[in-house]
Amino acid sequence: MSKPTPLSGFPEWLPAQRMIEQNVVERIRATFELYGYAPLETRAVEPLDQLLRKGETSKEVYVLRRLQEDPGARTDDSLGLHFDLTVPFARFVLENSGKLQFPFRRYQIQKVWRGERPQEGRYREFLQADIDVVDRDNLPFHYDTEMPLVIGDAFASLPIPKATILVNNRKVCEGFYRGLGLEDPDQVLRTVDKLDKIGPEKVAALLVETAGATDAQAAACLKLAAISTGDASFVDQVRALGVTNDLLDEGLEELVRVVDAGTEYAPGLIRAELKIARGLDYYTGTVYETQLQGYERFGSICSGGRYENLATSGNERFPGVGISIGVSRMLGLLFGHNALTISRSVPTGVVVALPAEELRPACDRIAQALRRRGISTEVAPAAAKFGKQIRFAERRGIPFVWFPGADGEPDTIKDIRSGDQVEADAATWAPPAEDLIPVVSKA
Amino acid sequence: MSKPTPLSGFPEWLPAQRMIEQNVVERIRATFELYGYAPLETRAVEPLDQLLRKGETSKEVYVLRRLQEDPGARTDDSLGLHFDLTVPFARFVLENSGKLQFPFRRYQIQKVWRGERPQEGRYREFLQADIDVVDRDNLPFHYDTEMPLVIGDAFASLPIPKATILVNNRKVCEGFYRGLGLEDPDQVLRTVDKLDKIGPEKVAALLVETAGATDAQAAACLKLAAISTGDASFVDQVRALGVTNDLLDEGLEELVRVVDAGTEYAPGLIRAELKIARGLDYYTGTVYETQLQGYERFGSICSGGRYENLATSGNERFPGVGISIGVSRMLGLLFGHNALTISRSVPTGVVVALPAEELRPACDRIAQALRRRGISTEVAPAAAKFGKQIRFAERRGIPFVWFPGADGEPDTIKDIRSGDQVEADAATWAPPAEDLIPVVSKA
Numbered sequence: 001m002s003k004p005t006p007l008s009g010f011p012e013w014l015p016a017q018r019m020i021e022q023n024v025v026e027r028i029r030a031t032f033e034l035y036g037y038a039p040l041e042t043r044a045v046e047p048l049d050q051l052l053r054k055g056e057t058s059k060e061v062y063v064l065r066r067l068q069e070d071p072g073a074r075t076d077d078s079l080g081l082h083f084d085l086t087v088p089f090a091r092f093v094l095e096n097s098g099k100l101q102f103p104f105r106r107y108q109i110q111k112v113w114r115g116e117r118p119q120e121g122r123y124r125e126f127l128q129a130d131i132d133v134v135d136r137d138n139l140p141f142h143y144d145t146e147m148p149l150v151i152g153d154a155f156a157s158l159p160i161p162k163a164t165i166l167v168n169n170r171k172v173c174e175g176f177y178r179g180l181g182l183e184d185p186d187q188v189l190r191t192v193d194k195l196d197k198i199g200p201e202k203v204a205a206l207l208v209e210t211a212g213a214t215d216a217q218a219a220a221c222l223k224l225a226a227i228s229t230g231d232a233s234f235v236d237q238v239r240a241l242g243v244t245n246d247l248l249d250e251g252l253e254e255l256v257r258v259v260d261a262g263t264e265y266a267p268g269l270i271r272a273e274l275k276i277a278r279g280l281d282y283y284t285g286t287v288y289e290t291q292l293q294g295y296e297r298f299g300s301i302c303s304g305g306r307y308e309n310l311a312t313s314g315n316e317r318f319p320g321v322g323i324s325i326g327v328s329r330m331l332g333l334l335f336g337h338n339a340l341t342i343s344r345s346v347p348t349g350v351v352v353a354l355p356a357e358e359l360r361p362a363c364d365r366i367a368q369a370l371r372r373r374g375i376s377t378e379v380a381p382a383a384a385k386f387g388k389q390i391r392f393a394e395r396r397g398i399p400f401v402w403f404p405g406a407d408g409e410p411d412t413i414k415d416i417r418s419g420d421q422v423e424a425d426a427a428t429w430a431p432p433a434e435d436l437i438p439v440v441s442k443a
Numbered sequence: 444m445s446k447p448t449p450l451s452g453f454p455e456w457l458p459a460q461r462m463i464e465q466n467v468v469e470r471i472r473a474t475f476e477l478y479g480y481a482p483l484e485t486r487a488v489e490p491l492d493q494l495l496r497k498g499e500t501s502k503e504v505y506v507l508r509r510l511q512e513d514p515g516a517r518t519d520d521s522l523g524l525h526f527d528l529t530v531p532f533a534r535f536v537l538e539n540s541g542k543l544q545f546p547f548r549r550y551q552i553q554k555v556w557r558g559e560r561p562q563e564g565r566y567r568e569f570l571q572a573d574i575d576v577v578d579r580d581n582l583p584f585h586y587d588t589e590m591p592l593v594i595g596d597a598f599a600s601l602p603i604p605k606a607t608i609l610v611n612n613r614k615v616c617e618g619f620y621r622g623l624g625l626e627d628p629d630q631v632l633r634t635v636d637k638l639d640k641i642g643p644e645k646v647a648a649l650l651v652e653t654a655g656a657t658d659a660q661a662a663a664c665l666k667l668a669a670i671s672t673g674d675a676s677f678v679d680q681v682r683a684l685g686v687t688n689d690l691l692d693e694g695l696e697e698l699v700r701v702v703d704a705g706t707e708y709a710p711g712l713i714r715a716e717l718k719i720a721r722g723l724d725y726y727t728g729t730v731y732e733t734q735l736q737g738y739e740r741f742g743s744i745c746s747g748g749r750y751e752n753l754a755t756s757g758n759e760r761f762p763g764v765g766i767s768i769g770v771s772r773m774l775g776l777l778f779g780h781n782a783l784t785i786s787r788s789v790p791t792g793v794v795v796a797l798p799a800e801e802l803r804p805a806c807d808r809i810a811q812a813l814r815r816r817g818i819s820t821e822v823a824p825a826a827a828k829f830g831k832q833i834r835f836a837e838r839r840g841i842p843f844v845w846f847p848g849a850d851g852e853p854d855t856i857k858d859i860r861s862g863d864q865v866e867a868d869a870a871t872w873a874p875p876a877e878d879l880i881p882v883v884s885k886a
Contacts, residue, residue, distance in 0.1 A: 002756060010488060035819070035820075038458040038462060043455055048510075061509075067505070347479055381578070
């Protein structure tokens with residue numbers, strides 16, 4: 001075969017990067033579990049009609065067919081790859097509602113796929129790490145305040161720049177627009193969502209053109225979107241715009257609770273940012289986005305919100321709230337800026353040098369003794385000159401090389417960074433704690 | 444929407460099962476890392492021409508297309524979901540050979556997909572956990588002896604029945620068939636591979652019919668396939684069949700090394716079983732299968748082998764050896780027999796009872812103090828009667844409920860299994876070690 005080349009949109013990390021990713025995922029997972037979220041995985045595929053319930057995303061779905069199937073076949077049970085983890089989770093909850101305990105908290109760390117055009121340079125496969133809570137009929141609002149605190153803890157456990165979670169509430173926007181007299185709040189929201197891309201003047205023009213706004217109404221919408229505070233003072237700024245509406249009041253009250261929880265438990269983490277809209281249709285209240293400081297222009301790396309109606313079937317209704325870390329997106333950014341490093345590119349802490357091929361069984365026994373005590377160990381691949389065996393370790397960043405003693409001499413271990421070499425017994429020797437496993441840190 | 448139903452072939456575990464799966468994967472991963480295997484993930488898709496290089500598997504591939512694409516389009520760059528992790532790994536090695544250190548050891552734990560007909564009741568999506576070692580040009584044989592020892596260690600760390608790894612070597616079979624005078628050893632191997640399905644008489648008839656064997660040659664092939672020993676005594680049994688061939692000698696010598704390593708490091712783990720063939724085309728020497736004791740009739744739950752030519756491009760050649768645990772297959776079997784259990788269905792160890800909704804901030808502070816010391820904690824969802832809050836914990840198997848003290852009284856913690864309730868301080872209290880995280884064990 002000819003030498004293969006990368007596929008646009010399908011990132012693959014080299015081993016050292018994958019080790020960083022795995023370390024990051026482990027820390028995120030540990031935080032999620034500290035809050036009592038149980039792990040869940042759903043299948044990669046959903047029936048196409050499930051995935052297309054939200055018309056807006058239909059462009060981005062990969063459809064599957066078995067190779068031996070008629071290529072033209074488009075039956076009702078066509079399957080597509082999931083494009084997020086929230087839609088499959090809602091389906092799972094409905095399907096298994098009789099077997100779950102509510103409120104049900106789960107985390108889910110899986111790949112998702114979007115059938116983007118390759119030329120756009122976007123990810124078509126990426127890893128997400130989600131938490132969600134759903135309850136039967138009604139979900140208390142305090143879970144909306146919990147989401148960003150969990151994420152704040154998870155991010156604080158990572159060697160990454162400080163994160164800011166931007167929060168808004170769709171009830172604030174919808175209530176404000178309705179209070180202004182605008183009849184199609186969804187259209188207004190979709191237009192305001194383009195602020196960062198096309199700027200306020202074009203948004204104002206579009207509001208007049210497509211959402212039936214007057215110039216004054218458009219200007220008010222832009223004033224609302226410009227409000228951004230690190231505490232509950234956004235309420236006064238909204239009130240100063242002179243719009244009154246019950247839904248607006250409800251939204252403001254909810255948003256204050258989220259921002260106040262941030263002030264209490266994680267000062268500096270949360271900002272009310274009233275232009276945040278989120279593209280997906282299913283959010284009905286609180287919405288979240290997250291910026292990494294220094295990487296603001298690359299957009300959100302952790303988003304989510306409250307959805308009242310996503311998991312609904314007949315008389316059963318399971319409102320939920322959730323948030324999703326874009327792991328691939330975040331790591332792609334940080335890798336692209338060489339912002340993360342790892343102390344070695346393999347788990348191995350010790351290479352046992354091989355004096356001669358016939359001594360391999362003895363070297364394997366040394367390795368097994370170290371492994372039994374939790375020390376990752378390899379035996380050298382071949383009985384090359386010791387200089388070459390040391391380079392084997394060096395190239396991978398492995399800190400220690402073990403030399404079996406000849407003729408009854410004691411074994412020795414060499415720290416190849418310092419050159420220090422000391423006697424050692426495989427039954428008792430251990431590396432310094434910081435060398436036991438690879439350490440991920442800011443570059 | 445109507446209530447969703449399961450999709451045949453796409454298993455989904457309930458939370459307690461998923462917790463068991465995750466625990467099992469963690470232990471497997473820890474063993475792989477102790478041996479110095481570095482983590483790797485490859486994208487879910489490969490170009491279709493890559494996946495179809497081995498004609499036999501073409502029936503089982505899922506092909507992707509973007510929803511908005513012309514359904515009839517079958518361009519050269521069609522993508523399919525990978526059906527194993529070895530073919531993508533070989534492609535990754537060729538693509539990144541300039542950036543990797545050889546010999547390259549990696550593990551890879553990912554889902555794979557096979558476009559089976561739904562009615563066969565087979566898994567169409569399942570989780571595999573693979574290790575492989577590849578080297579440039581030549582890979583020393585000692586890696587073939589290492590594979591089953593790593594798997595033996597991994598399985599020994601799990602609460603599952605004892606495993607037996609069955610080993611054969613294709614050189615033994617091919618050399619024996621050629622020594623017998625049979626010209627199409629691949630066809631003979633494919634036929635002998637049907638032994639367990641159709642029995643020896645039909646295999647003998649097929650050998651005569653499709654592989655040009657005489658009755659005596661067919662009988663000799665069946666005698667070879669019947670050999671099964673827990674030590675190197677299989678060599679004498681093969682020799683007694685009176686066939687001589689250089690490739691046979693080479694294969695026997697290799698197979699002895701694998702079996703002897705088992706005898707030395709893991710007595711009882713490895714058997715030479717000369718009927719093992721493995722369906723996939725790319726194996727060229729050692730082949731492995733694995734049975735769980737008591738579940739032999741369900742077939743192999745861990746398989747692999749040596750492949751000399753899978754990762755080859757122009758002048759570059761990376762022979763490899765690898766083995767793959769069928770995690771979903773193994774857990775599906777054990778779940779089906781209720782053979783595994785977990786001490787609770789959530790990570791949570793403590794529920795903080797909520798005396799009144801306005802005390803939530805105080806309860807959140809207790810929870811945070813426990814979490815900071817690694818104790819998974821939830822606050823009760825609502826200020827219901829304490830009996831209901833205790834049932835919330837009971838239903839999930841959470842062992843402890845924390846009661847905030849009223850009016851300056853000290854807090855108390857109740858073990859809801861024993862009913863014991865004692866004073867406790869969130870800054871110092873810790874559960875017994877066995878209650879800190881959920882424990883997976885044999886049912």
